[in-house]
Amino acid sequence: MQIIRVSIKMATVKLNKKILKKPGGRLTSQRSLIFDIISKGGGHLGAAEIYARAWRRMPGISLSTVYRAISKFKQLGLVEECHLGQEHHHYEALQNGGHFHLVCLGCGAVIEFEYPLVKRIRNEVAKARRFNIVNAEVNLSGYCARCRG
Numbered sequence: 001m002q003i004i005r006v007s008i009k010m011a012t013v014k015l016n017k018k019i020l021k022k023p024g025g026r027l028t029s030q031r032s033l034i035f036d037i038i039s040k041g042g043g044h045l046g047a048a049e050i051y052a053r054a055w056r057r058m059p060g061i062s063l064s065t066v067y068r069a070i071s072k073f074k075q076l077g078l079v080e081e082c083h084l085g086q087e088h089h090h091y092e093a094l095q096n097g098g099h100f101h102l103v104c105l106g107c108g109a110v111i112e113f114e115y116p117l118v119k120r121i122r123n124e125v126a127k128a129r130r131f132n133i134v135n136a137e138v139n140l141s142g143y144c145a146r147c148r149g
Helices: 012-021 029-039 047-057 063-075 116-129
Strands: 079-082 090-093 099-104 110-113 137-142
Touching: 029 047, 029 063, 029 090, 047 063, 063 079, 079 137
Parallel strands: 099 137
Antiparallel strands: 079 090, 099 110
């Protein structure tokens, strides 16, 4: 799968502060490593890829530790789980306000994008429904230029 990324604006300092404020939110070296891999991973990483990268830097880390850390990060609102038309989930550091994906059904490329209209719709819906939207996810599926030939 080819991933094209737009920059993530989340620092490890934010992770440290948020985890330490939550019950059961110990900041271990394993959690710090796993979050670092997710936030700097260059794309939407599956748990197996996160584990492989973590193992290279910290031999002995277990796959169950990776899954527990991901679960904790999701609870704390630091990481989101993406369903991009594949059988397994992908994880990425949560970006403020949400973001959007183009998913190619041919080659599996995922292209993140921002579009002013999506933000406008989000703001108008929040105002009209008196709803505090904290995240928005839009996935548009189709075929990229390369797959269309």
